[in-house]
Amino acid sequence: MAIDNAKIESIEALRRAGIEPYPYSYHVTNHAKEIRDNFSEFEGKEVSIAGRAMQLRQMGGITFIDVQDRTGKIQGLIRNNDLDQKSLLVLTNSSIGDNLGIRGIVMKSKRGEISVSARELTMLSKTLRTLPNKWQGLTDTEARYRFRHVDLMMNREVLKTFEVRSKFMRHVRDALDSRGAIEVETPILQDLYGGASAKPFTTTYHTLDDKQMFLRISDELYLKRLIIGGAERVYEVSKDFRNEDADTTHNPEFTQVEYYEAYSDYETFMKMMEEMLSAFATNTFGSTKVEYQGETIDFAPPFARMYWVDELKKMSGIDVSSISDEDVKRINDAEGLGLKHPDRYHVADSLFDKYLKGKTLQPTFVLDFPTYMCPLTKTKRGNPLLAERFELYVGRMEVANSYSELTDPLYQRKMFEEQERARKKGDEEAPPFDEDFLNAIEYGMPPTAGIGISIDRPTMVFTNQTSIKEVILFPPMKSTPPNESLPPKESALDS
């Protein structure tokens, strides 16, 4: 991707002839796909197309250029005899990678390729860089992420992936809007963080006496204030930030939609997720069935319900709803969980992973967690050992997490006190005591269901990707001095 001095010479040649290689605009009348799909209507008519030259086949007085626009490719058929002086000069100074505009007549070449037979050729942007080769393209993962613009132009399925992501986000918004919810924005820069257990990113606000601030790890505590204020149904499409390692299903910066609905419980949201995901699959792919890594995932409702504490008891003989701190070490050893600092929470979590996670390829509500795993959740009606919480799994990945939210302010205060003690003992992930939030909830919060819907992971399923980095346009990369960005020769820049 080095700068090519021959291309700079082309720029100079064009300018000498009074042709600007970086013009302001171009009137595009049609796109590649519509012309190809409706050839009989377009045949013989004049169109103007624009896009990037991806391939160029020159044979004396005739040149074929494959022009790629956002809908696909179409061939430009360019005969020197059909062109005026200016267009000819553009042609001789064109190369693969340039943005070109072609005005011409739609026709078929002798070999039957739908083409635009050029009457005028316009340089829309002269490239200085060389595109990857046309056979293998750009495949190096690191280069693809660091030079996503090149990845996008060479690997068009990447653009498709992000179109699906966009559609999914749009669909989630529409589904929540149709429930009468309002979309809100709450602070990303926060004095205090909370709503999850995670290490935060910190930053400094210089004009406020260099105050330390945090990037949010969740939206929960702000959205609940809006519920308390009487908004009833609110959601936020939120970038959250957690200062943790990345892997194929975790990114330190990720997107979820948090939604809170007053007077509802988690049962409401199970139905909502079934409708939301099955409708999306049907609208987007024409079926509730989606191929994922050689397996078929079916979003047709109802989704499976896994009462996992019962299920786990059947399979392992362990009832995690009632294990004591004394049991923990013994189970850790007997089950070979390998936890360094076993506690009830992590033992239960590991047992789920060991026995049950593998069974969640199909959309599955994993529900009713031990209360000790859910400090912000109401207990299950009729069983105080369990809490009303579900996680939705798809493709063996957690894609949503929902509670019947805790609304008892005195209990909430107790939980903050407990987390504060854990913090002082050195638990970096325990959220800090938040008196402002307690003040809010002390005004009385109506019964409320809350849910966090992942955007990244469902997009992985819908686009058949195994790495979260494939559904994030610019995944974080370690910094490295780019060694290929050499400046052009000075002589070329002077003129």
Added chain:
RNA sequence: GGGCCCGUAGCUCAGUUCGGUAGAGCAUCUGGCUUUUAACCAGGUGGUCGUGGGUUCGAUUCCCACUGGGCCCGCCA
């Protein structure tokens, strides 16, 4: 944090077995060719072999460290 694999031309890759001044295809440049589509034919340009150190008469090759990336594991509501 641990293990395995990888980094050679703009891109995709050979070469390293057994150390001896670096190769192909595409791209690019020059010439030829007015219906090609991986166009073709002829010729040319292009490389601190990821970085630093060590061994050696000599290192892209062997050794060490570092760096960047991928996968697996650990961690992570």
